[in-house]
Amino acid sequence: MKLLALSAIPILLIAADVTTQRLATSQDDPASWLMYGKNYGAWRFSSLKQMDTGNIARLTPQWIFQAAGAAPIEATPLVFDGLMFFTGSANHAYALDLATGKALWHYGRPVPKGVQGCCGSVNRGFAALGGKLFKVNFEAKLVALDSKNGEPLWETTVDDFNAGFSTTAAPLVVKNQVIVGIAGAEFGTRGFIDSYDADTGKRLWRFHTVPAPGEPGGDTWTNDAWKRGGGSTWITGSYDPELNLIYWGTGNPGPDMNGDVRPGDNLYTCSMVALDADTGQLKWHYQFTPHDVHDWDATEDPVLVDLTIGGKKVKALIQANRNGFAYALDRTNGKVLIAKPYTKVTWTSGMDKTGRPVIVPGQEPSEQGTVSCPGLGGGHNWQPTSYSPLTGLFYFGTTDGCQIYYKTGQQYVKGLWYQLSTTEPVPKSTGAGSVIAIDPSTGETKWRFETVGTPSGGMLTTAGGLLFTGDRHGFFIAFDARTGKPLWKFQAGGPIVGGPVSYSFQGKQYVAVAAGSSVIAFAIPAK
Template identity: 45%
Template structure:
């Protein structure tokens, strides 16, 4: 079903967005191809941000989690929800068109973890998005008309597509989610004009393939390896970096071995899907630590030289810096205070140094008593993306301070049901009450420059600007601005529901705007048991702000 409102304004030309944001637009997921989420805009700064006020607000008519990042191209804002795609006049908030998705009733029962969509790709006058029933669709940017649809996999087996696709060297690339359901992960490349599948790269290696001997028997067939967050493209090297998620089942004793390529980053050629190099953050990954968190590329001063790197704050609690041409491990430092699963990372081998508890968990098909593990499966940082400021060479992230009791049980596969092989009953909370921190982190040393504690952890993305501002959101609904140098809070606005999306900033006609979506939901809401969330209203909306006229 499609609702369209046309006006004279729609006669504007819908030019194809460039690879990088131009003229103040936000044309790609992550604000740029390196997923740095940093803007050069300076009109709103630390001195005047207190004058920032709402310009418009639009209801999204949805009670699901609003985890998306909007795009702004030629004066039009595009954004997805779990079940629709919208085009909005960016200056007024007036809806221009809306294209809805009609899901079968059983779709919502086989989606983990939250009914949501994270973003769009734009290329050649088309918008691309994934769907909860594991399809990839293309829409006309002018009208919202669906142009083609490609099936990724069978949603009834637990597959879904919630991440933004990526266009790299003319190829549309999509990942897949569903690692908790006994699925087999992959990324796939498509012709953006026709939807024809060009290649498919599975992320659990089969016998006879490189890494195939890291799986016992046929466990790779239901071995997980989801690719549910968006990859990053380096046009200079013509490499796409894509994170690979957890093994299936979580019970690692059932699939002894490293289990390539779970818990890894793979660097692939966008034209062919060829794996050029890989690095495995968490071999065998019993704890759902994944390798899917955003991969940020930067030119980082290190050891007296400037290195071309790709960085990740992994859910396992370590911050990794890799050479993005070769995959060489350059740094691996803890960025959270409490890590009990590993003693550290061996820089010679690149492998974690297991604690005795982790050794026991890896070897035990079943356990009589649970072992407390930190961080929890939510990670030291969940999927909510960080920002990298190239002037300070710091990253800014919402981090977590949560553990969980881990007890293995015999795994049992049932189509469309969780396939974990572990008993999940609760989470473990910190004694000081601070379940999360907004942190400024030095990626070279791993040291925290400043931090802001939060009793209810934040799951919003982080945005920084060249004027020294940092924007993020709280589960309790506040949209927040900080001084990125000190962590001092400068401004806040209550949006009416929890923020779990990604803020953006953009410019039109010489005026800078900041946009964020609001609408509580997602993995913490579903699995934390946090009673305080009951008082946070649901309901999705978009808020756009600018400086109040003097």
């Protein structure tokens, strides 16, 4: 790739391809942001430290790109070789010049009539390998684009949108595979995780998150409920190259609110699954919420960190689960090491010796309505989390509160809503939330910044001791990552939903984030 960068003397940038080696060592390449979670462990930690707690007050917008018709932007942009690549909603995508924020190419495809999704035609970003960018389109398609010009190189159908499938997650590149998750558990679908050949788009393997009768776990379903069993995989997973395991969180069973039609634990919904990266074979699973009836997907970022727990070093997987608990699992075998609530929880009295939650009776949805905590969106929803090796803390936004859960009956009709009810706010309650930092080796909350309404943005930490996030009111905020003190803020003019990124360009550190339908790049100006 060649790009003439703006400066007094035009500079010819000669780009190197994004190789598998570059992806494996992406944490050592702070100038770039090569994958959804920054590294395979999904840390979202930048080693750049030009910006720090002492100078962050001078952070200033450098350019704003308005992506008309692409709101809300939920994507985490990729940055490499002088360009920023990001996706908007409704099948839009752009490549921006890092020097000016000008679009060098735009990709767009109309969303076909009849595609359904729970939450709009959102998209959470690209994956990259070689000269290709990979993204999903809303209509359950995977496309490979030429990163030079945005031209489609191949396109493959992941599944049938008429049956209720859709795709929104950023793919994950592992070796020469493009790993893709699916959405659609509100429409009576059966979820999966797919692998596609990066060169051709041919499907290499599929792991069904809901087993068929006769398969391991198939006995956790009754009758033919498994065919509509849900278990979407709508947030990008992580990867441990040493163990050669892909980790991916799975969503709610279907139908969401009425478990009467699906007695049993309903594996592998609301679970973490560890898959052999070459074959897609299940190596282990842990189900956070057996027989979920509150829509508490376990799709939140699976973050891979090595911790010392009880004096013992462990390869851990940490997650802020929607069910209100922060977990640390042993990522070699799925055993629960830490499970501690970070918000009010009423559905369980805690974990038994095996790590299975002990259910509190009477918390399930009812025709009359049942107050249960957390609410439908969970204690933490999908928004990206961050782990800082500098502070040793794990950062995420929380929604603190309860909701009234209702259930109803409904016959399944292919491709139609099959949620079987919903929730209402508890009267007189107001939306409350916080940005929190927890010690992942104990689950203890180290600091909490209470917010007006629930948090909306993803997290980014940096070696300058900073935590960046945004809120639904449009503020982009920098905190002292150790203390939770806000050090800087900027009113960006639109809700901040996706994950911020940091990169360097021509020797200067930048941080960029999407707000509403815009992408904004910030830097500290020279004195």
